[in-house]
Amino acid sequence: MAEVKIWAHRGCSQRYPENTLLSFEKAIEIKNLEGIELDIQLTKDGELVVIHDERVDRTTEGIGFVRDYTLSDLKKLHIYAGSDKSQTVPTMEEVLDLIEQRLKEGMKLNIELKTSIYPYPGMEEKIVELVHNRGVQESIVYSSFYALSLEKVREFEPEAQIGILDTKISDCLFKLKSLRAEALHPFWKGIDLPKERIKDYTVRAWMGGHLYPEKPTGTRLDLAVLEQQGITDVFLNEPEQYL
Ligand code: G3P
Ligand code: MG
Numbered sequence: 390m391a392e393v394k395i396w397a398h399r400g401c402s403q404r405y406p407e408n409t410l411l412s413f414e415k416a417i418e419i420k421n422l423e424g425i426e427l428d429i430q431l432t433k434d435g436e437l438v439v440i441h442d443e444r445v446d447r448t449t450e451g452i453g454f455v456r457d458y459t460l461s462d463l464k465k466l467h468i469y470a471g472s473d474k475s476q477t478v479p480t481m482e483e484v485l486d487l488i489e490q491r492l493k494e495g496m497k498l499n500i501e502l503k504t505s506i507y508p509y510p511g512m513e514e515k516i517v518e519l520v521h522n523r524g525v526q527e528s529i530v531y532s533s534f535y536a537l538s539l540e541k542v543r544e545f546e547p548e549a550q551i552g553i554l555d556t557k558i559s560d561c562l563f564k565l566k567s568l569r570a571e572a573l574h575p576f577w578k579g580i581d582l583p584k585e586r587i588k589d590y591t592v593r594a595w596m597g598g599h600l601y602p603e604k605p606t607g608t609r610l611d612l613a614v615l616e617q618q619g620i621t622d623v624f625l626n627e628p629e630q631y632l
Contacts (some may be wrong), residue, residue: 391612424497
């Protein structure tokens with residue numbers, strides 16, 4: 390049996406709308422889940438919100454950039470959730486309210502700062518402060534495609550756990566040379582180095598895959614094959630199918 394650890398990517402984002410309280414509620418029900426991954430952006434009035442895209446168009450009926458919405462206007466938008474009640478874009482506070490108990494019981498949370506397209510000045514300090522105020526810093530892994538953001542997180546929180554995010558694992562390792570980090574977060578098809586080169590690292594691989602409300606293809610990853618490549622953890626849209 391492969392010992393690859395399973396994370397819920399954007400929550401349980403195959404059967405439920407990604408990055409919503411509903412997708413996170415379903416994730417925390419899964420026993421033995423290693424953690425949840427989510428993405429953060431900042432509103433016009435500086436609130437940390439959980440949404441993958443810089444724009445609201447794909448996941449809500451709205452149009453435009455998250456950064457041009459105040460939190461109260463963003464909250465008026467709906468996220469389609471089928472027969473379940475429609476969802477709204479959650480704040481980081483709301484997500485922590487929901488999952489804090491599970492974090493205290495050992496589950497982890499990977500907060501991906503979506504700063505590579507728009508840098509969101511001040512985001513790093515805000516998220517570190519929020520996590521600190523909640524006292525859950527030991528359960529958090531920060532990641533970003535934008536290395537300078539991770540450098541700022543390290544500055545505000547010297548003990549932060551950081552996962553270096555990139556497509557190829559060789560690029561993750563390259564960035565690791567200028568930034569202390571605990572883990573590498575490559576695309577699952579981006580393992581372009583032999584296992585020997587990465588065996589000393591936690592390697593959390595992410596995959597694209599189908600998102601709600603697309604139908605799943607029914608295909609399943611062979612976790613043993615990933616493990617042979619040196620992958621220790623995987624972010625999946627459908628973690629409930631593996632645990
Ligand atoms: O953090 C892993 C993964 O989520 C990175 O890609 O686009 O799904 O945020 P994306
Ligand atoms: Mg992400």
